[in-house]
Amino acid sequence: MALYQIEHVSFKYPEASEAMLTDINITVEEGDFVLLCGPSGSGKTTLLRQLKREIRPEGHRQGEIRYRENLLDDLDARHSIEEIGMVFQDPDSQIVMNTVWQELTFAMENLGYAAEQIQRRIGELVQFFGMQGWLQLGVHELSGGQKQLLNLASVMSLRPKVLLLDEPTAQLDPIAAKEFIQLLARINEELSITIIISEHRVEELFPLATQVVMLKAGEVAYAGAPQEVIRKIWSGRDEFFIPYLPAVCRLFLGSGGEASQRGTEAPIPLTVKAGRQWVSQYAKVLANQAQSSSEISSASADTPLAAALTVPLNAEKAVKQQAEQQAGRLGTTLLECRELFFTYEKNAPLVLKGCSLHVHQGEFFTLFGGNGSGKSTLLHQIAGARKPQRGNIVLEGKSLLRSSSAERSRLIGYVAQNPLLYFTRDTVGVQFKDRIERLEQGSGKGYQQGQTFAISRQERLDELLELFELKGSLDKHPLDLSGGQQQKAALILVLLAEPRLLLLDEPTKGLDPTSKMKLAVQLDAIRGKGTTILMVSHDIEFAANNATRCGLLFDGKLVAVDETRNFLRDNYFYTTIIHRTAGDFFPAAITMKDIGTPWEK
Structure with a gap:
């Protein structure tokens, strides 16, 4: 029985010139696991909100949405609230109560459930979710993962x-x-609850999905079973959507895996386990072929895989040389954090416990760590939003703790996770103009000592608008921009001050693969202008392709700092999908570029 039937649905927001959704046709069966993919602004969130009446956005909709064969609009309010659940991106935006117990009981109490029924359900929930020790905790004590x-x-x-x-x-x-x-997989498998999820992290979700829907500009570009969608995208050489495919299957297809298995319908590996099994087989084939030059010659001609994976086999020396060259290119120390200690409350546990960090001029340093490990707190310390209880922060040999707020803001640019914090005007253009005026009033010149720029701030703004592709958004209200556009606008506001050091807190959050590639180019251009970057991130793949060095923050200290490739090769969890799949057989393989497959840029 179909749970949802979405028939010829189109949707346009009030006063919008173009429709956000156009002629969407999707059927979702009970028990399905549906993955929605596509670039930011393609309509994924809008489509999800159409499926729950209480959060449906205002606008003009055409077409029909049926839930269990009846029109969704005819579903009574109580059944709609109970049967259709929604989990949003920001964990804090959905929590309304002060303690875990209150939050768990809130919905049931509002719907008038009996006390005995509430107790029974809570008893089951805490066992299933492993929350036995949380019930009396305040929600502010939870990590991001616990809140979600x-x-x-x-x-x-x-x-x-x-x-x-x-x-x-x-x-x-x-x-x-x-x-x-993994918990979603259990819920779908053990409780047969239908799941429809919009995500950019597709590596773990493709193997779970029964249906994948790819959206582009509000239209369904591809829809079907994962293997079917992957084959269509790859056989059509759709360069726009190839980056949206899991790295394991791109490795397999790009290296000629299907041809090597003598069948175009051979199963495409979607998991690291399946990918490792395939790579293991062909590592043995290559090892056997290496014993005979004639066999190597024939294999290279007949098997694209052999030609592609021979490069990593001999790349260890080159990788070592590259790391040594990178270390040699590191400039003088720009930033030093010396033995920082910090706690938010007098008797609360320390967040930073003697944390030390060195960042060199011109590098792109990425800081990893679990939710609640203190990464954002460290950025706050450097930016001046918080002051450490002990320790010192030194920039270019001068203590920032003795610098004025104005001086620090000129030297250091900070882009927080929430870009809306940076907007106070009605349009993006007015916000930029106001920023330029304030900078000119504060500095009189607009340039930092030790830096030379041959252009005015207005020319610099024009350059940044071109770089970040925001020229067409100057007349828009900041709230009318997409999340990615808001982030770019906030970054421009910070970069107008020509900071020596740029602090980025989760800049790739919510970005699709195409937007990430563009951001990488933009950040590289910023570094070319003399700005050093310190980024806090959970995005291992992005750091693997762009960072010069990485570090891991744990228990209030930096426990590992190394050149990016060495850092990722020595880790078990904080490493790339490619290295997890092929690293035991081809140690130099960290990113898709190392494999040398087609369609990788």
Whole structure:
């Protein structure tokens, strides 16, 4: 029985010139696991919100949405609230009560459930979600992953028939994200609850999905079973959507895996386990071929895989040389954090416990760590939003703790996770103009000592608008921009001050693969202008392709700092999908570029 029938649905927001959704046709069966993919602004969130009446946006809709064969609009309010659950991207936006217990009981109490029924359901929930020790905790004491788990448990307290999830792992560290997705798999498999999820982290979700829907500009570009969608995208050489495919299957297809298996319908590996099994087989084939030059010659001609994976076999020396060259290119020390200690409350546990960090001029340093490990706190210390109880922060040999706020803001640019914090005007253009005026009043010149720029701030703004592709958004209200556009606008506001050091807190959060590639180019251009970057991130793949060095923050200290490739090769969890799949057989393989497959840029 079809749970949802979405028939010829189109949707346009009030006063919008173009429709956000155009002629969407999707059928979702009971028990399905549906993955929605596509670039930011393609309509994924809008489509999800059409499926739950209480959060449907205002606008003009055409077409029909049926829920269990009846029009969704005819579903009574109570059944709609109970049977259709929604989990949003930001864990804090959904929590309304002060303690875990209050949050879990909130929905049931509002719907008039009996006390005995509430007790029974809570007793089941805390066992299933492993929340026995949380019940009396305040929600402010929870990590990001725990908060998102609490949101999911609160929705599950009403025993829904379908779960709608809008990028629920966007703010979670890699380990917490995997645990959350594994829990969704249990819910789908053991409770037969239908799941419809919008996500950019597709590596763990493709193997779980029964149906994948790819959206582009509000239209369905591809829809079907994962293997079917992958084959269509790859056989059509759709360069736009190839980056949206899991790295394991791109490795397999790009290296000629199907041809090597003598069948175009051979199963495409979607998991690391399946990928490792395939790579292991062909590592043995290559090892055998290496014994005979004639065999190597014939294999290279007949098997694209052999030609592609021979490069990593001999790349260890080159990788070592590259790391040594990178270390040699590191400039003088720009930033030093010396033995920082910090706690938010007098008797609360320390967040930073003697944390030390060195960042060199011109590098792109990425800081990893679990939710609640202190990464954002460290950025706050450097930016001046918080002052350490002990320790010192030195920039270019001068203590920042003795600098004025104005001087620090000129030297250091900080882009927080929430870009809306940077907007106070009605249009983006007016906000930029106001920023330029304030900078000119504060500095009189607009340039930093030790830096030379041959252009005015207005010319610099024009350059940044071109770089970040925001020229067409100057007349828009900041709230009318997409999340990615808001982030770019906030970054421009910070960069107008020509900071020596740029602090980025989760800049790739919620970005699709195409937007990430563009951001990488933009950040590289910023570094070319003399700005050093320190980024806090959960995005291992992005750091693997762009960072010069990485570090891991744990227990209030930096416990590992190394050149990016060495850092990722020595880790078990904080490493790339490619290295997890092929690293035991081809140690130099960290990113897709190392494999040398087609369609990788």
